[in-house]
Amino acid sequence: MTSPLLEVKNLRVEFPSRHGSLLALDDISFTIAPGEILGVVGESGAGKSLTGAAIIGLLDPPGRVAGGEIRFEGRRIDNLPYEEMRKLRGRHIGAIFQDPLTSLNPLYTVGRQLTETIRTHLPLNAAQARERAIGLLQETGISAAAERIDQYPHQFSGGMRQRVVIALALAANPKLIVADEPTTALDVSVQAQIISLLKRLCKEHGAAVMLVTHDMGVIAETCDRVAVMYAGRLAEIGPVQAVIHQPAHPYTVGLMGAIPAMDEDRERLLQIDGAMPRLTAIPPGCAFNPRCPRVMDRCRVERPELLEAGATRAACWLHDASITL
């Protein structure tokens, strides 16, 4: 196995507050191999976007990395000084955010934003940078790129803007792209186009992707592996096929059963009662225990680590091999 491009080890993110600090991410560990697409899925508040923000060094203060480490190509990046991180971000790690309108500057033309990014990171002159910008826009499927490059973001539709944002993220040929809900603001027909575009371009540019989304369908379409998050912790991680078809964690089972399927008829959906706990009130033991249909005494006291569970790894005592059930 090749060495991982990104390695996240026991990551903890805290938000200090007057009433003690809130643990938003607790003991998150995973790796991303070069060229791999890792999906991160979970419900709102599970900490998936926060994981992405921690990796690109854009945690909103007062949030901070309180423990663990993030390594990019073997080098620690979670404690880099601001200027060092700035050089890495954009050049080696690109980012795509949910809302394409707020991630573009409305006062500058698309071309100016692209050439600025290109020239910050690559040794090109203005003419070469413009040429590269046009090339990138063409690659993302924007027709008449040579004319549209001088237009402003408001002159583009939602899907077209997201193409521009993808072009921006790819501008300096980064090795990793962190894409946070890149298709959530888009209609289904446009979403399908953007997903296949993202997948194709990352393959062509050899970039690995961390795709954060709440949409299991998008994950199934795009990813090689998927990490399921719950209440700031990893619930399950494994190959997409295995997680979708043979989920090992009761939360993943519930999540999959709650999605209305296109190919079968069910009178009722599987439902997980209750809601995800707030960060201030995460129960002891396994965070999922109050909602879990297969809860045991041990789950209420002892927190499970990620354990081997068939083809995946799940943080659930059901898969503790040392005990036979």
Add this chain to the structure above:
Amino acid sequence: MSTLVEVRDLAKGFDVSVPWSNRVIERRPRQWVHAVDGVSFSIERGKTLALVGESGCGKSTVARLLVGLHDPSAGEVLFDGQNIASTLAGPQALALRRRMQMIFQDPYASLNPRWKVRNIVGEPLTEHGLVRNDAELKDRVVELLHLVGLVPADMEKFAHQFSGGQRQRVSIARALATQPEFLVCDEPTSALDVSVQAQVLNIMKDLQRSRGLTYLFISHNLAVVRHVSDQVGVMYLGRVVELADKASLFAKPRHPYTRMLLDAIPDIAMSGRARTPVQGEVPNPLSPPSGCSFHPRCPYANERCRQERPALLEIQGVRIACHAVEEGRL
């Protein structure tokens, strides 16, 4: 089965012109956007009709027209034989409003943040004079909360003390307070996480079964629509392009737009079914294309599609607005 709601050639235009002074100085004409343009359908008692489409297709405007939140520019909505627009202007308005209620998309915006749940759910009861005294009011509110899976103690809470799914249950309880026959649900689960969405959809289905409710269900999510509906209308730029019962729509979509929408859904089962890549985006509703408004994105478009607007015709038991299907090209 009797028809509860009938919609005939419903249309709604919004004036989006620039201010008068600008029109005079810049010589700009008045501008209208036709959000809903000639929509007809009917809903049987106890059934669910789902309207599905992408943003800007006019599905929410239809929902608002149906409960009288907008006045139609043309056409009419009949509820149990009464014209909604004229009834709501007359003395029978309150009696009609009691029979139809609406559930909105965003439970964070649709509940008054300064009111306790007992007031939110109780307001329709007092407003319609359905209870005589406070004790009766309290009993009814408890009963309603129980119906949607909340506990009596929740009465004294404010909206912010609930999660998104619980808030949506409060909205449902409020909508059910007047014992309506017809509920218009405008994207009731779009703001919710999947596990919570499942809870809300299950409640809605249970209520339909136990109380014989009729739903108009607006959604952009085809999988949800497939789960809840009996009939499905697919909308595109203010018009219904295909109207069929659920089984035939999903098994055999006819209109090219319906096919495209179905192909665009991510394949969660990873079955590897063949899919045509989706083309283009929804055009600007201010200047819709001539003829069939879908023709710029349609792989089957010909000269007739560019010129002539297709009517919604009944073809093999399905109502469909497409020249290609009508001519047998598709």
